[in-house]
Amino acid sequence: MTEQLTTPVPESSSRKLALEMTVAALARLLLNTSRRFAYPFAPALSRGLGVPLVSITSLIALNQLTGILSPLFGPLSDRWGYRTMMLSGLGLMAIGMLAGGFLPFYLTILIALFLAGLGKNIFDPALQAYVGERVPYERRGLVVGLIEISWAGATLVGIPVAGLLIERLGWRAPFFVMGGLALVSIAVLGALFSGGSRRSKHDAKAISFGQAWQQLSRSRTAVGLLVFGFLTSMANDNLFVVYGAWLEESFALGIVALGTATTVIGVAELSGEILVASLSDRIGLHRAIRIGIVLSALAYLFLPIIAQSLTLALVGLFLAFVVFEFTFVTAISFLTEVLPGARATMVASYVAVAGIGRVVGALIGGPLWLWGGLAAIGTVSAAIMMVAFVIFWRSVHIGKG
Structure with a gap:
């Protein structure tokens, strides 16, 4: 592998690509916030649910296991298309967050955060693969670096906003807001992104899991x-x-x-x-x-x-x-x-x-x-x-x- 490698796929127009990546970065900021906000606000969740703090930390630990499941979904993205899996990841997050808001029980919150973590680990590889397919190699560091700002953004922007919501509207507010924004992200991303991966469109048989x-x-x-x-x-x-x-x-x-x-x-x-x-x-x-x-x-x-x-x-x-x-x-x-x-x-x-x-x-x-x-x-x-x-x-x- 050399530094001269480029992607053989024709590049999308710069303006459309920039818009796609902006929407993707904002959606990823949302996913990252849903994954990380429980850490600093574990005491608030504990009080709201009426459970010991250790129950919330156990819930957070379980959420970390979703990363290990990520390889199960990578081949599905390569087979079914990156857009499809990105939408699926956001869909899981939307279901989890809204369920957590409407049904404020410990088991529901456990499932909500698990689905948010799983959604992130489905969305991220599909997005990075989409970037690899659409963005020339010599510009890939720029695009990936800009998208990855959403990780720090969750700490510097997303979590403080979640804190304001909890302080003013109660501990369930972030679940409703993030669930609603996830639905908006699904609509915008679904309308904007090209459908399917290059292999799914041009190959008679998409790559299999094996x-x-x-x-x-x-x-x-x-x-x-x-x-x-x-x-x-x-x-x-x-x-x-x-x-x-x-x-x-x-x-x-x-x-x-x-x-x-x-x-x-x-x-x-x-x-x-x-x-x-x-x-x-x-x-x-x-x-x-x-x-x-x-x-x-x-x-x-x-x-x-x-x-x-x-x-x-x-x-x-x-x-x-x-x-x-x-x-x-x-x-x-x-x-x-x-x-x-x-x-x-x-x-x-x-x-x-x-x-x-x-x-x-x-x-x-x-x-x-x-x-x-x-x-x-x-x-x-x-x-x-x-x-x-x-x-x-x-x-x-x-x-x-």
Whole structure:
């Protein structure tokens, strides 16, 4: 695979494509908010439902499992068409959110958030595959980076709006609003987006479920990128799971101050996505990923050294999350060209293994923190990133499967 690859599909008009991507990004902002808003407002949901807080956190944990189901739907997107699956994802979210608003019971809310998470994990791979099909390779980093801003947007815009709705109208209000907006998104996206994938329209037989998995498993590049996604996510969550405890212990931060630190991470995610949109295509996606991996390793390694004050600690965290987001999102742009016949399968699998990597990172982060503090966390995360560098280099340069 080389930087000169381009998509063989004729490009849509720039204006229509820009409008499609704007609508898709707004729909994705909605999906991301529905997936993330339960985290900060777990106490409000707990009080509203009359259940212990642990019941809400268990509900949130169950929602995380939807990412593991993502590979089941990638081949369906490649077979049935990306537009169809994007609409299906939004439909599941609409059903879940409206059900949660109209039926305020614990089981209903559990199902509502599960459907929202499932809808996101159906929508995202289909959208990224659609981008891979319609957008030339040399512009893909720009488009993917702009779309990914919706992830940070959920933290910086969606969740604060949900908080205002809860404060003024009650805990059920976000469910009604997001469910209604999901229906609007379905109508607009359905009218605007081209129907079906390129393969569904031009091939006598669309790719089957088994064929999609066969293509992935036989490609050394594809498998290597999945390992890369697992490792980079594990390295990041190894830090993410303990940064609150570190700031609290080292700088005696309270809840409000920890909330400010979370805002720093949200801004870092946004900055990373903007960097992808503005830089990755210019320097080449492959080179951008390599640079990002090395910078991530350095950020993890030197964070314990430079964090001699709260300001420096927050700067270090900001840099670590900026370069991770830049690397991760650029990799999504890159992998949309690895399996042109099974793009959604590739993206869905990447999302799933990244989710598993986050789980593993969270599991090892706690014990590492207790054993060796931030120095152990930074050293292990840096080492994992360098292993990821080797895997990425070898899979792309040797395994052009």
